[in-house]
Amino acid sequence: xxxxxxxxxxxxxxxxxxxxxxxxxxxxxxxFTYRINHLTGHLKNNRKDFNTERSLVKLVGKRRALLxxxxxxxxxxxxxxxxxxxxxx
Numbered sequence: 001x002x003x004x005x006x007x008x009x010x011x012x013x014x015x016x017x018x019x020x021x022x023x024x025x026x027x028x029x030x031x032f033t034y035r036i037n038h039l040t041g042h043l044k045n046n047r048k049d050f051n052t053e054r055s056l057v058k059l060v061g062k063r064r065a066l067l068x069x070x071x072x073x074x075x076x077x078x079x080x081x082x083x084x085x086x087x088x089x
Contacts, residue, residue: 026081032063
């Protein structure tokens with residue numbers, strides 16, 4: 001499995017306040033970004049996997065919604081997470 005509990009703890013401890021801070025927008029955005037990158041690599045090898053493609057589109061939409069929320073809530077946190085994760089916008 002590509003996403004183990006240790007990897008989740010690492011992501012949440014890096015981008016959240018601690019490894020138990022799973023509800024912060026930054027932690028969730030980082031986790032979605034990790035999953036999106038994994039699914040993108042999978043789809044490069046398996047072009048006709050339409051179920052994974054649909055899951056990828058849903059994840060991108062969820063991440064976009066969280067980024068929009070963070071923009072409205074605190075623009076500095078938004079800019080920091082976008083820069084840290086290397087997202088385009």
